[in-house]
Amino acid sequence: MSNYEPKPEHKFTFGLWTVGNVGRDPFGVEVRRALSPVEIVHLLAEVGAWGVNFHDNDLVPIDATSAERDRIVADFKRALDDTGIVAPMATTNLFTDPAFKDGAFTSNDPTVRAYALQKTMRAIDLGAELGAKVYVFWGGREGTETDSSKSALDAGKRFREALNFLCDYALDQGYDLKFALEAKPNEPRSDIYLPTTGAMLGFIATLDHPEMVGVNPEVAHEHMAGLNFMHAVAQAWDAGKLFHIDLNDQKFGRYDQDFRFGAEMIKQAFYLVKFLEDVGYDGARHFDAHAYRTEGPEGVKAFARGCMRTYLILKEKAQRFNQDAEIQALLAEINADDGTYSWLAGGYSAGKAARLKGETFDRAALGERDLRYEHLDQLTIELLLGVR
Numbered sequence: 001m002s003n004y005e006p007k008p009e010h011k012f013t014f015g016l017w018t019v020g021n022v023g024r025d026p027f028g029v030e031v032r033r034a035l036s037p038v039e040i041v042h043l044l045a046e047v048g049a050w051g052v053n054f055h056d057n058d059l060v061p062i063d064a065t066s067a068e069r070d071r072i073v074a075d076f077k078r079a080l081d082d083t084g085i086v087a088p089m090a091t092t093n094l095f096t097d098p099a100f101k102d103g104a105f106t107s108n109d110p111t112v113r114a115y116a117l118q119k120t121m122r123a124i125d126l127g128a129e130l131g132a133k134v135y136v137f138w139g140g141r142e143g144t145e146t147d148s149s150k151s152a153l154d155a156g157k158r159f160r161e162a163l164n165f166l167c168d169y170a171l172d173q174g175y176d177l178k179f180a181l182e183a184k185p186n187e188p189r190s191d192i193y194l195p196t197t198g199a200m201l202g203f204i205a206t207l208d209h210p211e212m213v214g215v216n217p218e219v220a221h222e223h224m225a226g227l228n229f230m231h232a233v234a235q236a237w238d239a240g241k242l243f244h245i246d247l248n249d250q251k252f253g254r255y256d257q258d259f260r261f262g263a264e265m266i267k268q269a270f271y272l273v274k275f276l277e278d279v280g281y282d283g284a285r286h287f288d289a290h291a292y293r294t295e296g297p298e299g300v301k302a303f304a305r306g307c308m309r310t311y312l313i314l315k316e317k318a319q320r321f322n323q324d325a326e327i328q329a330l331l332a333e334i335n336a337d338d339g340t341y342s343w344l345a346g347g348y349s350a351g352k353a354a355r356l357k358g359e360t361f362d363r364a365a366l367g368e369r370d371l372r373y374e375h376l377d378q379l380t381i382e383l384l385l386g387v388r
Ligand code: GCO
Pocket: 091, 136, 137, 138, 182, 184, 218, 246, 256, 288
């Protein structure tokens, strides 16, 4: 049995805003001391993470002078060098400042839209300077409380225009950067545009540079909408668009709970890890979550270690599933193919269509087949519960 120790090859990352979360919520003030970015890098090294991600203002305060910026960035780089922690992903905070209260790229105010573009260009420069290869766009305020206020059609066009502008900007600078769009159905707005990973995938196809834009699906966001996260990830993977992933957990239909990975929906987490490992996803595994508000500094470390450990335990469970003789025999039976219809493979032809129309099917026999999924699922549960 493995010791579940995180290693660089697992590519486990955390955001400055995740282990740095101070526990503020709509009903309560902070319960933990704010750690500096340098302290967070050392904390991540201590728990065994591979990388750190950041919003521009997690690192450099929005009102910093350029001298302050340079000093902060130099200190951060030194901490990265000292610890070996990498910074593979960066993003822009387009939601905290009151200027963005009605959105950034989709705001009705052209000045806000221009400012959002400028802020993002600067944040992209910062990300590229620190070695980020993926740039995330989470449009937290790109939505509405009342649809009387904004045209959904115009909002989509504005969002497209902004992304086209920024793709060209990154290309113009010669940055080796891909963009990853992160969907969320609501919170902090009543409704956020492009609410699911599937919606993002459809939108990407309408961009000027679809090849450099993919998705950053998040477990919690798909679960808020009651959707199957792994299915969304599979669709993104199939489209060649799984550029990044935000791992965390939460109950269906709640606010964005951002719990430790695997804290709530073990079965869903298992199928997700199994999918990522089976297909050979080799991007970062980013934990976009934070410790319970009950926790102090040691609880934050326990939270971070727990995310990685649960991932590795589930990875081992996935290997066992793939090696379990009884499970594999059931799968072989379920997927049995005696080749009768192999002539249908390879697409349409008039001949195949005519031949298929002439076939007769024993519908009753098809309906009577016992698929044994109950048994398969019970074996999976027993494997997960550790008795198999
Ligand atoms: C959220 C989002 C954010 C984004 C982050 C990076 O619900 O708050 O998940 O944590 O992932 O802003 O884009």
